[in-house]
Amino acid sequence: MTTDTRSTDTQGAARLRKPSWKDPRLLIGVLLVLASTAGVVALLASQDRTSDVYSARQDIAVGTALSPEDLVVVPVRLGDSIGAYLPVSEGIPENAVLTRLVTEGELVPAAAVGTADDLDRKPVGLSVEDPLPTGTAAGDRVDVWVSLRTDTNSYDEPRLLLEAAEVSELTVDESALGASASTLVQVLVDDEAMPELLDALSNDARIAVVLDPGAGS
Known part of the structure; x- marks a missing residue:
């Protein structure tokens, strides 16, 4: 039995041929790399971003009405956890009181801020x-x-x-x-x-x- 060497050589050459820029597989690969790079850049940027939140100037007892004199503005990097604390951008809620003790230097938790009726x-x-x-x-x-x-x-x-x-x-x-x-x-x-x-x-x-x-x- 004889083997068609020309056919075999043609198939091998097809496999070794450099992919064209028009090749869909190459385009998909490039898009995946770009998307991955953009995601890493966005993640690093979000982690490096600071937000201003309130911190207790001194111990603030339960039931204390919050006022600017009780608080200090602190820039922090908290990422996705930023929503757990009282942001400066929203100001101090009207008639706000603390529903638990917040100690000196502690970031003011949003969950610790309520009204007198919440006590x-x-x-x-x-x-x-x-x-x-x-x-x-x-x-x-x-x-x-x-x-x-x-x-x-x-x-x-x-x-x-x-x-x-x-x-x-x-x-x-x-x-x-x-x-x-x-x-x-x-x-x-x-x-x-x-x-x-x-x-x-x-x-x-x-x-x-x-x-x-x-x-x-």
Whole structure:
């Protein structure tokens, strides 16, 4: 049997022939490379773009009405996460309050900005004479114990009224010295527990605030 070598050589030459610029496969390849390059350039540009958002100038307690004095403008690169924070371009919403503590230097989360109607906890001031441990600050958790006054001007056994209540603010009475010094502790109280706490305060119950360091973990 004989083989047509001319036919074989012709097919090999066809396979080795350089592709023409009119070849659809070449055009598709070039378009894919260009599209990939454009996508990488766009991604790098978006990551390098900065946006102005608000940061807390100092600790801002829950329920605080936001004002320019509380905030600092910070340029940041957050990419797709930029929508999670309060943008300067939209300004401070009217009647906006914080629904959670924002600490000094923290970017203000959009989810932490609402109105007074959004608050499910409200701050109540408790004056305590026993000092809290050094380093106690807003955001820590405390247990609140009360001893109710009896008809004989004595007090019942202490009982736990609020467990793991969040501290929104601490104010030390600098004018008092020694044993008479006191601290005003603002704790966040939900509506369910509010009547009982206010009743205890109005009836001169003894209030004790105990740091609960494991509650927030």
